[in-house]
Amino acid sequence: MKETKNWQEMGLTDTEYQLIVDGLGREPNYVELGMFSVMWSEHCSYKHSRKALKMFPTTGERVLQGPGENAGVVDIGDGLAVCFKIESHNHPSAIEPYQGAATGVGGIIRDILAMGARPVALLNSLRFGSLQNPRVRHLFSGVVSGIGGYGNCIGIPTVGGEVYFAPCYEANPLVNAMCVGVVNKNHLMKGQATGPGNLVILVGASTGRDGIHGVTFASEELSEASEKKRPSVQVGDPFMEKLLVEACLELVENDYLVGLQDLGGAGLTCATSETASRAGTGMEINLDLVPLREKNLTPYEIMLSESQERMLLIVEPSKENKVMEICHRWGLNAIAIGRVTDDRILRIFKDRKIVAEVPARMLAEDAPIYSPLAIEPDYIKEISSLNLDELSEVIDANRVLLTLLSSPTIASKEWVYVQYDYMVRTSTVIHPGSDSAVVRIRDTTKGLALTTDCNSLYTYLDPYVGGMIAVAEAARNIVCSGARPLAVTDCLNFGNPEKPDIFWQFLKTIEGMSEACRILQTPVVGGNVSFYNERSGSPIHPTPTVGMVGLLENIDKRCTLEFKNQGDIIVLLGNSFNELGGSQYLLLIHDLVKGSPPALDLQKEKSLLETLYQAINEGIINSAHDLSEGGLAVALAECCINGSLGARVALEKDNLRIDALLFGESQSRAVVSIMPDKIPSLWQLAQKNGLEINAIGYVGGDTLHIQVDGQEWVNLTIEEIEESWKKSIEKLMS
Amino acid sequence: MLYKVKVIVMPRKGILDPQGQAVARALYTMDYKGINSIRIGKHLEMEIEGENQQVVEETVKEMCEKLLANTVIEDYRFCIKEA
Amino acid sequence: MLYKVKVIVMPRKGILDPQGQAVARALYTMDYKGINSIRIGKHLEMEIEGENQQVVEETVKEMCEKLLANTVIEDYRFCIKEA
Amino acid sequence: MKFGVIVFPGSNCDLDAYHLVKDVLGKPVEYIWHQKNSVEGFDCLILPGGFSYGDYLRCGAIARFSPIMQEVVKFANRGGLVLGICNGFQILTEVGLLPGALLRNKDLKFHCQYVHVKVENVNTPFTNLIEPERILKVPIAHGDGNYYIDEQGLNSLSEKKQVIFRYATAEGTVSNEANPNGALFNIAGVISEKGNVLGMMPHPERAGEAILGSTDGLYIFQSLINSLERL
Numbered sequence A: 001m002k003e004t005k006n007w008q009e010m011g012l013t014d015t016e017y018q019l020i021v022d023g024l025g026r027e028p029n030y031v032e033l034g035m036f037s038v039m040w041s042e043h044c045s046y047k048h049s050r051k052a053l054k055m056f057p058t059t060g061e062r063v064l065q066g067p068g069e070n071a072g073v074v075d076i077g078d079g080l081a082v083c084f085k086i087e088s089h090n091h092p093s094a095i096e097p098y099q100g101a102a103t104g105v106g107g108i109i110r111d112i113l114a115m116g117a118r119p120v121a122l123l124n125s126l127r128f129g130s131l132q133n134p135r136v137r138h139l140f141s142g143v144v145s146g147i148g149g150y151g152n153c154i155g156i157p158t159v160g161g162e163v164y165f166a167p168c169y170e171a172n173p174l175v176n177a178m179c180v181g182v183v184n185k186n187h188l189m190k191g192q193a194t195g196p197g198n199l200v201i202l203v204g205a206s207t208g209r210d211g212i213h214g215v216t217f218a219s220e221e222l223s224e225a226s227e228k229k230r231p232s233v234q235v236g237d238p239f240m241e242k243l244l245v246e247a248c249l250e251l252v253e254n255d256y257l258v259g260l261q262d263l264g265g266a267g268l269t270c271a272t273s274e275t276a277s278r279a280g281t282g283m284e285i286n287l288d289l290v291p292l293r294e295k296n297l298t299p300y301e302i303m304l305s306e307s308q309e310r311m312l313l314i315v316e317p318s319k320e321n322k323v324m325e326i327c328h329r330w331g332l333n334a335i336a337i338g339r340v341t342d343d344r345i346l347r348i349f350k351d352r353k354i355v356a357e358v359p360a361r362m363l364a365e366d367a368p369i370y371s372p373l374a375i376e377p378d379y380i381k382e383i384s385s386l387n388l389d390e391l392s393e394v395i396d397a398n399r400v401l402l403t404l405l406s407s408p409t410i411a412s413k414e415w416v417y418v419q420y421d422y423m424v425r426t427s428t429v430i431h432p433g434s435d436s437a438v439v440r441i442r443d444t445t446k447g448l449a450l451t452t453d454c455n456s457l458y459t460y461l462d463p464y465v466g467g468m469i470a471v472a473e474a475a476r477n478i479v480c481s482g483a484r485p486l487a488v489t490d491c492l493n494f495g496n497p498e499k500p501d502i503f504w505q506f507l508k509t510i511e512g513m514s515e516a517c518r519i520l521q522t523p524v525v526g527g528n529v530s531f532y533n534e535r536s537g538s539p540i541h542p543t544p545t546v547g548m549v550g551l552l553e554n555i556d557k558r559c560t561l562e563f564k565n566q567g568d569i570i571v572l573l574g575n576s577f578n579e580l581g582g583s584q585y586l587l588l589i590h591d592l593v594k595g596s597p598p599a600l601d602l603q604k605e606k607s608l609l610e611t612l613y614q615a616i617n618e619g620i621i622n623s624a625h626d627l628s629e630g631g632l633a634v635a636l637a638e639c640c641i642n643g644s645l646g647a648r649v650a651l652e653k654d655n656l657r658i659d660a661l662l663f664g665e666s667q668s669r670a671v672v673s674i675m676p677d678k679i680p681s682l683w684q685l686a687q688k689n690g691l692e693i694n695a696i697g698y699v700g701g702d703t704l705h706i707q708v709d710g711q712e713w714v715n716l717t718i719e720e721i722e723e724s725w726k727k728s729i730e731k732l733m734s
Numbered sequence B, C: 001m002l003y004k005v006k007v008i009v010m011p012r013k014g015i016l017d018p019q020g021q022a023v024a025r026a027l028y029t030m031d032y033k034g035i036n037s038i039r040i041g042k043h044l045e046m047e048i049e050g051e052n053q054q055v056v057e058e059t060v061k062e063m064c065e066k067l068l069a070n071t072v073i074e075d076y077r078f079c080i081k082e083a
Numbered sequence D: 001m002k003f004g005v006i007v008f009p010g011s012n013c014d015l016d017a018y019h020l021v022k023d024v025l026g027k028p029v030e031y032i033w034h035q036k037n038s039v040e041g042f043d044c045l046i047l048p049g050g051f052s053y054g055d056y057l058r059c060g061a062i063a064r065f066s067p068i069m070q071e072v073v074k075f076a077n078r079g080g081l082v083l084g085i086c087n088g089f090q091i092l093t094e095v096g097l098l099p100g101a102l103l104r105n106k107d108l109k110f111h112c113q114y115v116h117v118k119v120e121n122v123n124t125p126f127t128n129l130i131e132p133e134r135i136l137k138v139p140i141a142h143g144d145g146n147y148y149i150d151e152q153g154l155n156s157l158s159e160k161k162q163v164i165f166r167y168a169t170a171e172g173t174v175s176n177e178a179n180p181n182g183a184l185f186n187i188a189g190v191i192s193e194k195g196n197v198l199g200m201m202p203h204p205e206r207a208g209e210a211i212l213g214s215t216d217g218l219y220i221f222q223s224l225i226n227s228l229e230r231l
């Protein structure tokens, strides 16, 4: 009967415990059990998701590193590669918004650093409940200042992201942070402990009691009890992380390292077992040497602590002195705590005694893989039917437009991003506020276009189509800046996978995303799964955040969304349909979450992307903005506001409803503005790519004026629409 | 009655206090030796109207729990005096 | 001897304390009424080795003047106890 | 002529200042590590933005005691030109080379945005190529830029024309709505009495290339180069 309860308390099932006993050929001791419990937690082992993730296309000509390492890596020419990853920090942020979000940023930076890359940009994808709720406002402002607090201090610009507000996130906000780095291909690192005899050096912050079992906490539903899980939340020290970044990059550039690994979830246990397992080696670690923040930490605590701002270095003994010198110059503690062995066993010593002795691979790779049951949820059928004929038509389109523009999900996110230093490193050549941010790459003509996207209303209504759209929308945002999409990192935020309807959402979403990634040739090179986003049994909408990176060959060709010149012709690319399911219009005006999301034809999407890409790179168009939430009218308003220019637009109704025409969210569309003499070139391009385009008006005046078949529907001054759009979040927050 | 209230909010034991550490390091390099364990928190002073000491105590406690401290990472204590 | 030192650093009188104001506003909207003049400063706790109370006092004063407070904008006070 | 960019371990605009001087303006520039004990051979020192030593306690409070700052003070007292940007400005007030202090922004939030500043005094080594009353568009990025000084100090600053930049609208009106952080008298930058040490919250080094959105920051660097050449 001994320790019967221990494994259950640590989140392991009886069967999993038996697997451990069988694998070891004996019962694990307490320290070992703790190590297994964190490594076999959902967060570290991906035991429920691993199989499904295999559906993603992960290879491509430019892919240098797909999933499996600390971050994905893609070749961008000139001997350089881009390295990026997105990760969730949802549960900690729900409990302590500032530190939860801050340490989320810190964690993702270390993943990029572990590849040997210089972090050059951060993004964040956020989801909250309604801002009417004071608790939500507290979470929102805490998360935003936490993200800013960390990124601003460390000096990595936060250049983009997204924020959505919906009731399903009320108790379980989502905080996904993405980091992008650039690395000289010769300096790419791996998290591998190769070379028996090599030293294992721990550098950075000392180890404290914080964050023990953080990963277990992330692998459970939130509850009253989780508010009591105090040690699971950590406090970040961005200054320390800055020192770590600089020191590690100097070590990498000098070729002093054999392997490099961050300490994140599951702390030292994860870093040691994963690096050894990847290299097929073992490791001996002496816990007496680990610098501690307080006295009397037990081996269990030291192995499980998730103290922030630490890295693990694998170093040849002959280079130890040089490594130490660099670390000390940056004011960092560094100490060899062990060495690599050839017997594949992770052996932990304390007071000269072995306190844990486990095959490294067993911890890192041998967690059971589950194939949970997937059953289509009942709600899908109930809400998918939407009869447009029963829906009253728009009467006052001006009011509808202002309502949409001022809804926090659509409104300007300036309140958020002014709190982020998005300019530091003076490389941000498209600031937040456009479709994607662009960061120039020093000493080249190139730039990286960056975005995160996911409309979780769509994934809720139809996870397959919603998953496709998340990828397509990201690609559209990338192309609108003039870049070519390269690859994807994703953060799959879902409810409890052990529930069949949640797992069905999960599978369908991945199927949809995979299909889109295949057709659009944007392989998935890394990502993160966050399950158990529920509170009191009510799950969030499936939220597969797509982080996408694109390559702009020449930053002088970059394109932004705002109208630039009076007299430019406004052209709508793509087709509009009577599609209102899942739209913000339906939600905000008719209070309905219903219908099917707009259909997505990936071939059409490709035609749109090709046309936009070529048009921008041939210098044909002056602005480009994709259509997303709020449809055509909202997109036009955004082009006007940002350019401080009005527009006169005349549309034809054809067989469309007015609301669908103005506010519908049909996919694969964009508005561009163009000098009149460039029209023939654009038409040629569109024709070549099989894309329908229509000139719908021109830029000018100080109002947004839209008529349909000669009748005026929208007539608002730019000032009016700007007031609704720009100040909305600020007003709610003050 | 008017009461003077002082509230002290400190990082919890075991929780990293980067500020305290930075100051400790700075004092050390400034040649102040023999200093252990600096912790830095917040000090609030306010005046509050209340029926009696006990009522005020309850109010202040509630304010601390709800707003002034995040008990996940911070401890608080307070003292109340008639003004 | 080991001494326990507490240092309180407060915004000087007459100097805007936006943090205090923000907390006052938040408490007000949370329906705590009758609260006046919140000021927020820093609270430092440390242990320090020293020959005797007087020596420690001088050291702490010096530390405050040099580092812990910026006397252009802040006042400080401290208390020292044997540990 | 040689510029030096002081590098504290938490500086993060050191790269940007260096890049501007070297790549945009083509002038010699070197980094100077915070533990160095000499600034020999430099004609102008830049204290860049960032978080020097993490900026715990108060911004710039700890940086002030670094070895290099003792040299910066001597250099300034000899009349050397020192430009403190953002965190650099905070450090200069902490070390006493400039009067006043920088408090938390009035709304307690970090602000990264373009602002406009009105140039109040063009007879300084940092502004001599700028037309009087000219409005510059430059970004700010700080959480503690709320300039404070007591009344007497403010009077003295005004009298001696030590207020160099004030937050204004694009049209040049110095007003509350143009003040991003609550700074007293809309002060965005001040100069030392001798006129050789300038501290400013806005980042001129971020406004040095058209592709970044403004080139107004160049006026300040070109003025500096101009004064150094005349020396």
Ligand SMILES: Nc1ncnc2c1ncn2[C@@H]1O[C@H](COP(=O)(O)OP(=O)(O)O)[C@@H](O)[C@H]1O
Residues within 6 Å of the ligand: A123, A124, A125, A126, A158, A159, A160, A161, A162, A163, A410, A413, A416, A417, A431, A432, A433, A434, A435, A436, A437, A452, A453, A477, A628, A629
């Ligand atoms: N959390 C955030 N952090 C930084 N920038 C943000 C954030 N949320 C939104 N933005 C910026 O605001 C702009 C509009 O966002 P969004 O409406 O999501 O764009 P889109 O519909 O094109 O994906 C983008 O430039 C985006 O980067």
Ligand SMILES: [Mg+2]
Residues within 6 Å of the ligand: A434, A435, A477, A625, A626, A628
């Ligand atoms: Mg877009």
